Amino acid sequence: MTDFSYADLGWTAHFARQCDAGSTSPLRVSEVHRSTVTALSPTGPHQLMVPDGTGKIAVGDWVLANGETITRILDRQSLIKRRGAGTDAREQLIAANITTLGIVSSCNADFNERRLERYLVLAADAGCLPLVILTKADQTDEPMEYVRRAERLSLLLTAVAIDATDPMEVRRLHPWCRAGETLALVGSSGVGKTTIRNALTGEAAAVQDIRESDAKGRHTTTSRALVRTTSGGWLIDTPGMRALRLSDVSEGIETVFADIEELALACRFSDCAHGSEPGCAVRNAIDGGMLDPDRLRRWRKLRSEDMRNSETIAQARARDKSFGKMIKGVMKQKQKERGD
The missing domain is CATH 1.10.40.50 (Probable gtpase engc; domain 3)
Known part of the structure; x- marks a missing residue:
């Protein structure tokens, strides 16, 4: 047995209304693999099969299962997603049923209002609260100026400046990841997401140095996972995003x-x-x-x-096909003129 309940996992009336009185026990997805998922319940972790593949399941989802096979994904309270790269790319699910989106930036060259606004749009469209976490506050004389610049972007957000290497500073984030709450961290590589994760969960995940010239770093987190925090809630750390393509937002x-x-x-x-x-x-x-x-x-x-x-995949293919035909037509015409 574990030491947490369904309420601790984030189970609410929203999900309960979707279940019949005699339905199987629900589970919350903590990791998504190539053909299976790991899901949590008060009895512990479970490995579950997904008949239709894992592409439609996100970390944080609530599911119902028959034995070791998922039979249903419950309607979500929130969903963070983006459009992948390329014409044929479909939506990439990042995290589901999160309470707060922690948008991590830093008090240096990484701070960028345009990028923050993109994440704010992502949070607003998903239906969760935005929290801007500004790291490296100890490396600037005016951390509150970064806070003010962030908070000017939206009346909805809260911004905090912290030294992510100081556990006492990171404790200021506990109100957003208490029992029943889920905090997801997003942001560029090298801004301190893994350092924050270690402080909030007690883990010892490896961290990477960043380049001083442009405040960029390499990916440390390579996959998403639902991890319990020391304050009783849950954290989803995400790989650093070099590109955030928005659609249907x-x-x-x-x-x-x-x-x-x-x-x-x-x-x-x-x-x-x-x-x-x-x-x-x-x-x-x-x-x-x-x-x-x-x-x-x-x-x-x-x-x-x-x-x-936001155009459909079919529309994107049709547009690119039409554009390709136009290019071929122009090339043929040029070749014909050269021949003449």
Whole structure:
């Protein structure tokens, strides 16, 4: 037997409503492998088979099983996902049923508002709380300036600056990973996610040094796992992300950029492009110093990217096929002209 209950694992009424009175005991996925998953229950860990493959299961999922075979994935309370690289890439599931997304950056060259906004959109679309964790606070004279810069991005987020190598500093994160709570860590390689994980869980996972020139590091965590914290909750550490491709996150963009969305409603024209149109409330806010023009550019770029990446796989293939035909047509025409 383990020393935790279903409530400790994060079981709530949301999941209970999906189960029949006599259904099999639920389990929470702690690791996803090539053809099996490891799942937890108060009786301990279990190895489960997945009939349709593990691509539709994320660490943190609640599942029902018949013996050693998963029969159902329960509807999630939150899901962190991204679109993979390449035309044929489908959604990559990162973590499910998390309470808080811990967006880890650092008080140095890694700090980037544009990247933070992308993670904030991810959290808002997933339906979880954002927490910006700024490491290396001991290596700057003005850690609170980084905190202020982060908190200006959204009224929804909380930002904390810590020295991740100091266990007492990391204890400030305990409120987000107590019993029944799940904290997932995301961010670039080398920002201190593994150091934070070690401090929160009591593990001794290996860490990597980073380059001083650009604050970049190598991947330390290579897979995701649900690990219990010393404060009674759960932590999901994720590999460092070099690219975060967003898709189907329009609601998240609206939430994070609510200030621009609200201003746009006051524009004279409903299809205002916020350029030189008369009566544009967005441009008026920029001219009055109430809106940063860089924030408007980032909003536009995210909306454009979301529309492009949200097309279906079939649409993407059709677009690329059409583009390929056009290129071949142009090449043939050039070859014909050279022959003439």
